């Protein structure tokens with residue numbers, strides 16, 4: 001059941017509405033647990049997860065129901081009958097056989113207006129926008145059967161959310177309106193007169209209010225609109241984080257959980273971060289302006305000019321640019337990337353090629369470690385790349401070294417309860433345990449990580465169980 005606790009809605013002079021704590025809150029308090037208003041799985045995940053609840057399939061070919069009406073390029077799978085039936089409310093509009101035949105053509109036309117393969121358009125956003133629209137249609141219909149005045153009938157909470165408009169939205173709205181109008185003609189009579197205007201508003205609401213749904217490992221697997229989550233404003237030093245709970249029982253929905261990560265006094269505003277926090281102030285501000293239409297005036301951006309900005313580009317030894325070190329670093333990294341992502345090369349494969357990639361990254365990294373500061377973003381990126389490569393190569397000592405440095409970076413830049421930091425620390429503990437030489441260090445890390453994992457993912461989550469078992473094993477020795 002959706003729950004919202006300990007929050008009151010207030011007006012804010014510059015941000016529109018805001019959510020404030022209605023009592024003192026402490027780390028770990030959950031202020032909201034809600035299912036999505038509309039959601040859409042990313043195309044890359046279509047065969048791997050249930051399209052309604054996003055639960056991963058244990059293996060690609062088993063335990064999943066395929067929608068027989070969907071075209072080959074738009075496969076839709078469900079974890080079971082309950083999810084399939086529940087999703088039909090909106091899926092019937094997008095599914096070729098059961099829905100309008102004009103849709104496929106409309107989508108294709110739409111995609112073609114954005115590059116040959118739709119590469120200029122975030123297609124996953126479009127699928128979610130459509131779901132959002134169909135859900136709004138469904139709500140409007142069940143609320144009186146009229147399409148007329150659909151905008152005021154959008155979910156009430158979203159209706160009053162602040163909107164921003166940008167030229168990009170207008171162009172996009174034009175195309176969406178064209179494809180949906182093709183769709184409408186074939187489905188049902190529509191009273192929506194000015195589709196373009198309608199979609200500018202819909203897009204503005206959508207852009208400012210949709211969320212990337214993250215897997216437990218912090219990869220984006222889909223998008224969704226959550227009415228409660230959408231009420232929280234942004235801060236670059238947030239007191240809340242969002243995590244997504246995957247359903248346990250068949251038919252349950254994926255839930256967005258909002259968790260308090262620092263103590264909050266009654267009356268204080270509750271915020272989460274809309275953007276990646278490990279980036280310089282100017283970058284965060286630019287992203288917020290472009291994607292959400294506001295000038296960030298949070299404490300970190302204004303009152304406390306970011307002390308991290310200098311450290312993100314810190315050079316600790318002279319000559320990085322002048323003596324050509326920078327270009328040597330860039331060359332080595334470009335060659336590594338060419339090997340990793342370029343066309344398949346003849347010759348070495350598998351481990352030999354991975355070793356070569358790793359050596360090139362290390363060539364760059366040894367120079368970066370000598371010349372750049374510990375929180376320098378470029379150095380951090382190479383360190384993270386070297387970590388994945390060393391894990392591919394099953395080289396535990398190198399992986400421990402890189403992982404430790406990545407954790408040090410995240411520790412210096414993220415809030416203590418940030419999922420990325422906590423998960424990276426869990427990995428570090430596991431690598432050290434696997435290395436077998438520093439059990440006390442692994443024990444100390446796990447002891448620090450368990451309470452944080454519990455705060456973020458709950459007492460019974462598989463990560464908590466796993467780390468507690470590791471701890472038990474280490475303490476037994």
Ligand SMILES: C[S@@+](CC[C@H](N)C(=O)[O-])C[C@H]1O[C@@H](n2cnc3c(N)ncnc32)[C@H](O)[C@@H]1O
Pocket residue numbers: 014015016017018160161162163164208209229230231232233234235292293294295296297298
């Ligand atoms: C998801 S909504 C948040 C709730 C919104 N304030 C409302 O009135 O319902 C996102 C929008 O809120 C506003 N907003 C959020 N955080 C802000 C901030 N730190 N400063 C200024 N405006 C902000 C922007 O208009 C943004 O597009």
